[in-house]
Amino acid sequence: MxxxxxxxxxxxxxxxxxxxxxxxxxxxxxxxxxxxxxxxxxxxxxxxxxxxxxxxxxxxxxxxxxxxxxxxxxxxxxxxxxxxxxxxxxxxxxxxxxxxxxxxxxxxxxxxxxxxxxxxxxxxxxxxxxxxxxxxxxxxxxxxxxxxxxxxxxxAQLKMLRYQLNPHFLFNTLNAISTLVLINEADTANKMVTRLSDFLRYSLYKDPINKVPLEQEVYAARLYLEIEKVRFSERLSVAFDLEPGTEKALVPSLILQPLIENAIKYAVASQVDGGEIAITAKRFGHDLLLEVADNGPGMSISDGLPKSSDSGVGLVNTKERLSALYDNNFALVLTHNQPRGLKVNIRIPLQLEKTEQEHA
Incomplete structure (x- = not known):
């Protein structure tokens, strides 16, 4: 009709x-x-x-x-x-x-x-x-x-922003795999190749226009961190703290990856003893709060944003994606971690994935 x-x-x-x-x-x-x-x-x-x-x-x-x-x-x-x-x-x-x-x-x-x-x-x-x-x-x-x-x-803008995979990450990963093969660590190299393949498959096949459950984002983050763990071994420590009920919250795909990548670059790779990255998710009223914190040297912050452009394209990319998806109904703020380090806080509207029963 x-x-x-x-x-x-x-x-x-x-x-x-x-x-x-x-x-x-x-x-x-x-x-x-x-x-x-x-x-x-x-x-x-x-x-x-x-x-x-x-x-x-x-x-x-x-x-x-x-x-x-x-x-x-x-x-x-x-x-x-x-x-x-x-x-x-x-x-x-x-x-x-x-x-x-x-x-x-x-x-x-x-x-x-x-x-x-x-x-x-x-x-x-x-x-x-x-x-x-x-x-x-x-x-x-x-x-x-x-x-x-x-x-x-x-x-087109969202896809361009989402598909800006850091070539340094791929370069370093392939170098690490090559090194593992040369020192006869074939099993470890094979695991790294498998994880890299899974991570790339996830990043390429997830539509950047659609949002995905947080649990899928955590899965992709774990794949990425497992790859980096092979490079940094004990120098990289990771902790996840997801409030019950946030697993089904919808978030932009690969929204955590550039933040974790920045934390590794500035808080782990730059320190001889490495560093720790903590990823937190919790509900606050009708919003979802995400946090990626590290215990690195930190950086100069002004009004919740880095003073210089040394932080790379990760934060700019993330902010542009959030702005395109949520208009003005979001927040991305940088704060100093205690006792040291940097915290990146994201606030977005809480949208829960609909189950099959709800659809029925």
Whole structure:
């Protein structure tokens, strides 16, 4: 039903028919007030049918002159409305004299066109409604095209941001695998290749437009950290603290990975003794709070953001993605960790994954 109403041609025939049907009802009710005979119903029906029929050519004429200049278009509409009004009036009065007056003839033939001003008004009203509806449909179509183009650009931006995998990560991982092969650590190298494959499969096949449950993001984070653990061994310590019930919370895919990558780069790789990364998730009212904290040297912060651009593209990338997905309903803030280090806090609306039972 909805698709049928979206068809513009079908819309015309429905509105065209309803309009003339309404005209017939109003005319017949008016005849009852004037206490005319029942035969007038036939006259009203014929008048409305003729009006329905005679205005159809207007549609195809207006389609052809749609792009004419305004003054030329207005003159053509006035001329067409007047000509059709005169024809319609003459036939209406002929029906009136032949059917309602049983073949009597008026003394003056001008009586056949006595209602032309009224008919002209009806034709102009029909034309005004046609152009008004057509302009509205055109504006809606342009608006829909604009929204579609905006959405496509929005999706392209999100995909570009999401697929900015750090080439240094791949380079370091492949180097680590090569080193493991050279020192005959084939089993460890094989595990690392498997985890890298799983992580890349996850990152490439998850649509950046759709959100995923937090538990899937934690799974991807663990894959990434297991790869890095092979490189840093005991120098990298990881702790997860997920509040019960947050596992099904929907988050942007790979939203944690660039934050963890930054923590490894600035808090683990830069220190001889390595460092610890803590990933936390909890609910706060109608929001989900995510936190990635480290015990590294930290950095200078101003108004919740790093003072310099030395933090890399990870934070900028993450903020742009959150802005594209949640507009202004999010927060990304950097704070100092205690006793040392950096914390990255994200607040997004809490949206829970719907289970199969809820769908049913």
């Amino acid at each position: 909805y698709k049928s109403l979206e068809d513009r041609s079908r819309q015309f025939w429905i509105l065209h028919s309803l309009g003339w049907f309404g005209f017939a009802i109003v005319n017949y009710l008016n005849s009852l007030v004037l206490e005319t005979r029942d035969a007038y119903l036939i006259v009203v029906a014929l008048d409305s049918y003729l009006g329905w029929l005679i205005t159809i050519p207007l549609r195809y004429t207006y389609q052809r002159i749609w792009h004419w200049s305004p003054w030329k278009l207005a003159l053509t509409v006035l001329l067409m409305a007047f000509v059709l009004a005169a024809i319609w009036t003459a036939v209406r009065n002929f029906n009136y004299w032949e059917i309602y007056r049983h073949g009597a003839r008026p003394d003056d033939w001008l009586k056949y066109i006595r209602d032309t001003p009224f008919a002209f008004y009806v034709m102009l009203s029909w034309s005004g409604l046609y152009f008004g509806i057509k302009y509205y449909q055109t504006l809606q179509l342009e608006k829909q095209k604009s929204l579609t183009a905006t959405n496509k650009a929005h999706e």
